[in-house]
Amino acid sequence: MTTSTSTPALELRGLTKRYDDGFLALEDFSLTVSDGEFFGLLGPNGAGKTTLISAICNLIRTTAGEIEIFGHHHSTLEARRMIGLAEQDINLDRFLNVEETLIYHGGYYGMSRADARIRAKEMMEVFDLSSKAQTAAPKLSGGMRRRLLLARALMHEPRMVILDEPTAGVDFELRMELWRYIRRLHRGGTTIVLTTHYLEEAEELCEDIALIRDGRLLARDSAAGLRASYGADSLADVYVKAMAL
Numbered sequence: 701m702t703t704s705t706s707t708p709a710l711e712l713r714g715l716t717k718r719y720d721d722g723f724l725a726l727e728d729f730s731l732t733v734s735d736g737e738f739f740g741l742l743g744p745n746g747a748g749k750t751t752l753i754s755a756i757c758n759l760i761r762t763t764a765g766e767i768e769i770f771g772h773h774h775s776t777l778e779a780r781r782m783i784g785l786a787e788q789d790i791n792l793d794r795f796l797n798v799e800e801t802l803i804y805h806g807g808y809y810g811m812s813r814a815d816a817r818i819r820a821k822e823m824m825e826v827f828d829l830s831s832k833a834q835t836a837a838p839k840l841s842g843g844m845r846r847r848l849l850l851a852r853a854l855m856h857e858p859r860m861v862i863l864d865e866p867t868a869g870v871d872f873e874l875r876m877e878l879w880r881y882i883r884r885l886h887r888g889g890t891t892i893v894l895t896t897h898y899l900e901e902a903e904e905l906c907e908d909i910a911l912i913r914d915g916r917l918l919a920r921d922s923a924a925g926l927r928a929s930y931g932a933d934s935l936a937d938v939y940v941k942a943m944a945l
């Protein structure tokens with residue numbers, strides 16, 4: 701856990717989300733993520749992870765509670781600019797090529813065309829997409845689309861990056877590559893919030909992990925702390941025990 705005393709990257713207080721059909725997806729959820737922390741969110745399908753992320757990014761209306769991003773209310777422009785989101789669903793515009801996808805995103809976030817062009821070139825190099833610069837999203841492979849999604853999330857140099865299952869369905873090599881890149885970002889001071897169903901991924905990367913089920917926070921600690929408190933040998937063992945309670 702980071703010992704920074706600065707304003708937290710993310711602060712949730714009493715967050716509750718009831719969808720329009722009456723389903724209670726999050727209940728009284730409180731959580732603080734420190735500036736610069738590498739944070740993991742684990743829980744089974746339907747636990748509420750994506751709902752939580754959508755609420756943080758102001759993509760859905762919340763029912764109750766407060767959300768602050770580096771001290772700013774999550775609905776403000778300041779907050780929006782500090783977050784880079786790579787969503788679970790790959791939502792790329794089918795009519796844009798790789799380069800346009802990145803440049804347009806920069807434009808939405810107030811970058812000048814010249815800056816966006818330079819940054820897009822850099823991102824395409826980092827994510828090995830330069831040879832596909834003029835290729836439209838539907839003509840990319842699945843792994844390339846994942847990489848483009850991540851490159852797009854990073855275009856405006858956000859202070860906090862939220863990755864909703866970034867390695868779902870990617871091959872071993874790309875996963876290792878993404879790990880390396882995410883680690884590098886973290887070392888550079890970027891706060892990372894990651895959801896994954898790969899427990900070894902969370903154990904390997906995250907400084908602190910929250911376990912969530914049925915829209916509630918069950919536990920939050922380092923992997924070692926969770927292993928100790930659940931009397932478990934591995935994070936997988938912790939997970940099985942926590943979810944069975």
Ligand SMILES: Nc1ncnc2c1ncn2[C@@H]1O[C@H](COP(=O)(O)OP(=O)(O)OP(=O)(O)O)[C@@H](O)[C@H]1O
Pocket residue numbers: 719720721723725743744745746747748749750751752788
């Ligand atoms: N628009 C909606 N209207 C009603 N219920 C919804 C809506 N969106 C999500 N839910 C419900 O909220 C619950 C939490 O969904 P969410 O997508 O947050 O889960 P998750 O933890 O991200 O799961 P996964 O690991 O499968 O991605 C689920 O029961 C889901 O059906």
Ligand SMILES: [Mg+2]
Pocket residue numbers: 749750751788864
């Ligand atoms: Mg999800």
